[in-house]
Amino acid sequence: MIGLKDKIANSIIDFLKQNNIDAKKEDILFMFKKPEKLEFGDIAFPVFRYAKDFRKPPVEIAEQVKGFFEANPLKEIEKIEVINGYVNFHISPQWMFEKLVKEFEEKGEDFYKSDVLKGKTFVVEFSSPNIAKPFSIGHLRSTVIGNFLRNLLKSLGANVIGINHIGDWGTQFGKLIVAFKLWGNEEELEKDPVKYMLSLYVRFHKEAEENPSLEDKAREAFLNLEKGSEEERKLWEKFRTLSLKEFEKTYKRLNVHFDKVLGEAFYSDKIDRVVKILEEKGLLEESENALVVKLDDYNMPPCLIKKSDGATLYATRDIAAAIYRKETFDFDRMFYVVGSEQKLHFKQFFKVLELAGFEWAKDMEHIDFGLYRFKDGKMSTRKGRVILLEEVLDEAVNRIKEIMNEKNPDLTEEERENVSEILGTGAIIFNDLKNDRIKDVQFSWDEVLNFEGESGPYISYSFVRCKGIFRKAEGIEESGKYTATHESEIALIKKLFEFKDIMLSAYNNRKSHFIANYLLDLTKSFTTFYHNCRVVGEDKGISSFRKMLVKLTMNTLKAGADILGMRLPDRM
RNA sequence: GCACCUGUAGCUCAGCAGGAUAGAGCACAGGAUUCCUAAUCCUGGUGUCGCAGGUUCGAAUCCUGCCAGGUGCACCA
Numbered sequence: 001m002i003g004l005k006d007k008i009a010n011s012i013i014d015f016l017k018q019n020n021i022d023a024k025k026e027d028i029l030f031m032f033k034k035p036e037k038l039e040f041g042d043i044a045f046p047v048f049r050y051a052k053d054f055r056k057p058p059v060e061i062a063e064q065v066k067g068f069f070e071a072n073p074l075k076e077i078e079k080i081e082v083i084n085g086y087v088n089f090h091i092s093p094q095w096m097f098e099k100l101v102k103e104f105e106e107k108g109e110d111f112y113k114s115d116v117l118k119g120k121t122f123v124v125e126f127s128s129p130n131i132a133k134p135f136s137i138g139h140l141r142s143t144v145i146g147n148f149l150r151n152l153l154k155s156l157g158a159n160v161i162g163i164n165h166i167g168d169w170g171t172q173f174g175k176l177i178v179a180f181k182l183w184g185n186e187e188e189l190e191k192d193p194v195k196y197m198l199s200l201y202v203r204f205h206k207e208a209e210e211n212p213s214l215e216d217k218a219r220e221a222f223l224n225l226e227k228g229s230e231e232e233r234k235l236w237e238k239f240r241t242l243s244l245k246e247f248e249k250t251y252k253r254l255n256v257h258f259d260k261v262l263g264e265a266f267y268s269d270k271i272d273r274v275v276k277i278l279e280e281k282g283l284l285e286e287s288e289n290a291l292v293v294k295l296d297d298y299n300m301p302p303c304l305i306k307k308s309d310g311a312t313l314y315a316t317r318d319i320a321a322a323i324y325r326k327e328t329f330d331f332d333r334m335f336y337v338v339g340s341e342q343k344l345h346f347k348q349f350f351k352v353l354e355l356a357g358f359e360w361a362k363d364m365e366h367i368d369f370g371l372y373r374f375k376d377g378k379m380s381t382r383k384g385r386v387i388l389l390e391e392v393l394d395e396a397v398n399r400i401k402e403i404m405n406e407k408n409p410d411l412t413e414e415e416r417e418n419v420s421e422i423l424g425t426g427a428i429i430f431n432d433l434k435n436d437r438i439k440d441v442q443f444s445w446d447e448v449l450n451f452e453g454e455s456g457p458y459i460s461y462s463f464v465r466c467k468g469i470f471r472k473a474e475g476i477e478e479s480g481k482y483t484a485t486h487e488s489e490i491a492l493i494k495k496l497f498e499f500k501d502i503m504l505s506a507y508n509n510r511k512s513h514f515i516a517n518y519l520l521d522l523t524k525s526f527t528t529f530y531h532n533c534r535v536v537g538e539d540k541g542i543s544s545f546r547k548m549l550v551k552l553t554m555n556t557l558k559a560g561a562d563i564l565g566m567r568l569p570d571r572m
Numbered sequence: 573g574c575a576c577c578u579g580u581a582g583c584u585c586a587g588c589a590g591g592a593u594a595g596a597g598c599a600c601a602g603g604a605u606u607c608c609u610a611a612u613c614c615u616g617g618u619g620u621c622g623c624a625g626g627u628u629c630g631a632a633u634c635c636u637g638c639c640a641g642g643u644g645c646a647c648c649a
Contacts, residue, residue: 036592046591048629058629084592085629130649171648219647264649290647299575300645307647314649341643343576370577370642378642403611423611435585439578440642446598447584451611453597454585461611472608517586520596527612536608550608572611 001043001501004076005032008043008089015068021053038491041081041088048085058085093490094482096497100552101480112499112559117158117507123325124150124160126337127256130167131243131263132176132197135250136386137443138339138379141369144432146337147256147565148512149367155563156507161329165321166263168240170314172201174222177235178214179204193242223311226268240265253393253425255565267320271312274320275305281356293352303348315349322353326360333363335510340368340438367510370440379443387443397424399449400457404572411571419569423457426566430456433512433564434520454520456566459557462523463568465530466554469547473536478551479544488529489549495525496552499559512564519560526553 009028016023028045035044047061054061062082069080078092104111126146129139150162179200180189188196208214225232240263251257275291278284283293289308295301304313325331336346346366353361372379372387379386401420404411411419431448435441451457484490499518506514535546561568 030589031591033591036595040592044592048591051629086592128649167649288646292646302646304647309647311647313647338649339643340577342649344644345649347576368577373642400611407611408609439585442584444584450584450598453611455597455611457611458597461609465609465612469608513586517596520586524596530608531613534608572609 041090043089045087062087093493113155115157117156120332121159123331123334125163125165128165134194135389142337151563161259164258164261168263169265171222174218175204177221178217264317270320337367369437372443400424422567422569427456434516463557464572467570476543478547483545488532492525492529
């Protein structure tokens with residue numbers, strides 16, 4: 001659509017020039033609007049703002065624009081209508097259809113991929129769970145949003161490095177080490193590592209309330225760890241390995257991939273250099289026995305670089321990580337997919353990097369998101385008030401299995417097993433990505449386990465219908481010859497044609513719900529088509545044309561689902 | 573206290589680089605299955621777009637103030 005909009009804008013500029021009005025292309029493109037209703041056409045151009053220049057009512061100006069296009073016609077435009085102050089362009093569905101077919105024939109399943117970001121390197125830091133803490137529903141957000149961005153950027157042609165920035169360093173490990181030494185049991189740890197570590201963690205906080213000296217012990221233990229003390233190191237490694245192994249399972253279920261898994265600990269030997277750099281730039285100050293970079297001039301609290309006991313903080317490690325990544329990957333842009341409660345932290349350390357003279361600090365971006373909360377408050381690992389992700393996934397998968405047993409008992413046990421896994425995990429992923437990430441999400445089992453209407457399975461359902469048609473229509477050859485006879489076919493073509501524009505705005509806004517909502521729209525257009533137009537059993541030309549529409553729909557659904565990181569089944 | 577985010581139908585949310593009569597899903601009621609799987613579709617109706625001003629030919633959308641909820645504000649991440 002972008003190329004076409006360009007063309008129309010050029011014509012409008014010519015028209016305005018004839019009337020002694022100068023206009024920039026960007027401004028015209030900016031004014032284009034998508035009409036609210038299908039019958040109003042595909043591109044609307046409001047002319048109200050030219051009423052003064054022309055000294056005429058908008059409707060008359062719109063008529064003149066229409067006249068200009070009729071004198072200088074564009075083949076893509078089927079019809080132009082003037083309604084109120086709008087010039088409504090109706091784009092030829094045949095032209096759109098043929099363009100889609102051509103693209104598909106050239107590129108096949110990669111039809112939606114482009115090279116708008118070709119040659120650009122992106123680093124996406126996401127997921128980043130804390131070792132020794134269970135993977136809660138809260139971690140789901142960073143994981144699926146980051147995975148979505150990684151997929152989207154790739155399909156736009158970018159070189160992407162997705163990094164799982166594991167939280168494997170910090171005072172929390174001091175706590176865990178102390179707790180394990182005091183109350184730990186090797187056997188139980190091996191049995192169910194993460195759950196056991198969580199119980200130790202919870203117990204630590206409970207006992208620390210009575211006995212604050214535990215906190216000091218924890219700080220000491222972490223300091224020992226940083227200094228390389230062998231006893232602490234060994235325990236830490238054990239915790240880390242056991243946790244990672246469990247996370248792997250979850251990532252597999254979620255269809256999430258990383259290019260690098262580099263924990264915070266990885267940067268621990270790169271921190272001295274950071275301190276030195278900041279020192280050389282004269283940014284470091286001692287304050288209350290700690291080393292800080294003051295940010296008063298920027299209306300922010302100081303950024304802590306070293307604690308009064310000499311231990312590092314996560315800001316320090318983040319700075320080291322950023323420098324390392326710039327030097328290693330030479331990124332054009334870096335995304336941090338982290339909750340909005342850390343907004344200030346990112347503002348602070350971005351500013352510190354900028355002050356240290358790293359001009360690429362401007363290329364870093366915090367992709368923030370709201371948190372999952374209960375009706376009556378926040379989730380908290382410390383208090384054990386969490387919903388585990390595995391729990392949610394299992395529940396969804398089980399619920400789907402029940403539905404499948406009831407609706408489709410003909411499938412084999414194995415197939416039902418596989419499909420319910422795909423649908424269940426997909427439902428959870430879709431549910432997370434379908435709303436604007438900026439908003440908090442109220443966790444509700446009813447909402448999460450509702451598979452009707454605007455849900456993951458609804459998307460899957462359409463895809464499965466497409467597959468079904470393909471099985472039934474095996475003998476029919478799909479054809480690029482346009483023979484639309486029903487309005488639902490045209491509506492579907494127009495919706496299919498939007499996909500690439502949607503991908504771009506999803507990228508520009510870094511928001512998954514653009515894609516998710518598009519898929520819902522596409523699905524709705526498809527079901528209307530599905531209920532009105534049969535593929536099998538019609539005249540040859542009509543069947544072939546419709547089969548092509550089904551093929552395009554099927555592949556667009558697949559493409560969108562791939563970008564969201566959601567798998568689709570062939571049957572359900 | 574200061575900063576940032578959010579406030580749209582009973583509920584969950586789209587729409588918010590100003591533009592046409594503010595839309596979906598859920599829930600509720602009724603209807604559709606000799607036909608590519610009814611996890612579907614069709615029909616029903618709801619709104620002081622948090623409140624008050626301002627900018628504009630035009631504001632849910634932009635600006636200001638207020639209200640409500642959330643988040644953050646030095647040794648946790």
